[in-house]
Amino acid sequence: MKSKDQRIFLEALDELEREKGIIKEELLEAVETALLAAYKKNYGEKDNADITINRNTGEVKVFSRRTVVETVTKPDEEISLEDARSLKKRSNLGDVMDVEINAEGFKRNAIQNAKQIVVQKVRECEKKNIFNKFKQIEKMIVAATVRKTDEKGNLYIDINGLEAIVPAKELSEADRFRQGDRIRVYVGTVEESTKYTKSFLSRKAEELLRGLLELEIPEIEDGIIEIKNIAREAGSRTKVAVYSEDPNLDVKGACIGKNGMRIQSIIDELQGEKIDIVLWDEDMTTFVKNALNPAEVISVDIIENEEERIARVVVNEDQLSLAIGKKGQNSRLAAKLCGIKIDIHTAESYEDDQDEYEEDEIEGDE
Structure with missing residues (x-):
């Protein structure tokens, strides 16, 4: 040479x-x-x-x-x-x-x-x-720039020079982006294959919301407020159960922020997804009441049998639709958040059920 x-x-x-x-x-x-x-x-x-x-x-x-x-x-x-x-x-x-x-x-x-x-x-x-480079951001929330969306709905993004794809199935129903948009994505497991790097990227995963809460709410990142559970229907609505051992802390206020600024930042990132902050309580009765917010609950009875636990909830007639929610979403998310089946009744129907139950008891005694 x-x-x-x-x-x-x-x-x-x-x-x-x-x-x-x-x-x-x-x-x-x-x-x-x-x-x-x-x-x-x-x-x-x-x-x-x-x-x-x-x-x-x-x-x-x-x-x-x-x-x-x-x-x-x-x-x-x-x-x-x-x-x-x-x-x-x-x-x-x-x-x-x-x-x-x-x-x-x-x-x-x-x-x-x-x-x-x-x-x-x-x-x-x-x-x-x-x-x-992907391994360095594994199990993290990262900022990305949108490059394009293909005909199948897959989202092509750039993560600080790394090209990646968020599959259509890992996008929420509210996700609509244009080229150049800045978004946040959850990077899950990263694996090395013979031909290319395999990485799980998602905007539907609960980890994305958890990470956003930590980023926007310092008390969560510092461990002062604990996220007990998350029930999410991505792109539509989410309930987050939070708790703090500090009795003087306004937990919901800290999460929502002054004039709602903290929670609104997360809602904006998630393209308008509604987020309910729910106070966790070790007493299941109280926890179920909190989880069914914004409905006002009259009473909650916890019924346990060999197969499952059921929370029998009583509300006024005008609160029934709020408690159940559109297409059953509010009660469904509350049940998932609390880890218990929720059975909702109006006060009137509950009283009728109780009367029938008492009549059956009397007839049985006779």
């Missing part, structure tokens, strides 16, 4: 290191390995060869490792003491030394043949770098 070509070669490696973060030394070692494989393929394994590239000049040298002997019987493996001392004055019998081989023709051809190996190494390094 001519000195000009050597310089260009090293400059190309420097550029790869700057632009792609691929370590120059790893590339040089890959080239040396490729050249050695090519040399042995042409000249045979018996020639104990080694190849080095000068890190400063780019000069390629081919060496054959020889043992210093009195009389040479294996030219490919031995060198006479006289010849050895002509190269290194202090050579002695039994020494092992590297003898440079004049292989200019091979070096010119081998470097061309090794280009594909270098390209492959660059691809491997890029793949590894991408994996490492």
Whole structure:
């Protein structure tokens, strides 16, 4: 390789290191390995060869490792003491030394043949770098820029230079974006496959909402307020159960923020998804009442049997639709949040049920 070509070669490696973060030394070692494989393929394994590239000049040298002997019987493996001392004055019998081989023709051809190996190494390094970068943001909420949405509804995003895709099934029903929009995404498990990095990205996962709450509400991040549970129907409505051991803290007020600013920031990020902050209570009766907000609850009875726990809730007639919610959403989310089945009755229907139950009891006694 001519000195000009050597310089260009090293400059190309420097550029790869700057632009792609691929370590120059790893590339040089890959080239040396490729050249050695090519040399042995042409000249045979018996020639104990080694190849080095000068890190400063780019000069390629081919060496054959020889043992210093009195009389040479294996030219490919031995060198006479006289010849050895002509190269290194202090050579002695039994020494092992590297003898440079004049292989200019091979070096010119081998470097061309090794280009594909270098390209492959660059691809491997890029793949590894991408994996490492994704691994650094695993189980985190990250900011991203929207690039496009394809015909299947998949969202293509850019995460600080990393290209990624949020599958359509991991977008909420409210998510509608344009190119250039800044959004937040939850990065779940990251795995390395044979061809590319596999990563779970979502805007539906409860972890996204949990992360947003931590980002916007310092008391949650600091552990002063604890998120006990989340019941979410992404893009529509969410209930969050929160608790604090500090009796003087206005927990709901801290979560909502002055003039609703804290919670509104999260609602805006989630494209208008409604968020109910619910005070958690170890008493299930109180917890169910809180979870059914904004409905006003008259009473809650917890009924336990071998199969399940049921919260029998009584509300006034004018509160029934609020308690159940549109398409049953309010009661459904409350049940999920509390981990209990919720059975809602009006006061009138509950009294009728109780009267029938008492009549049955009387008839049974008779």
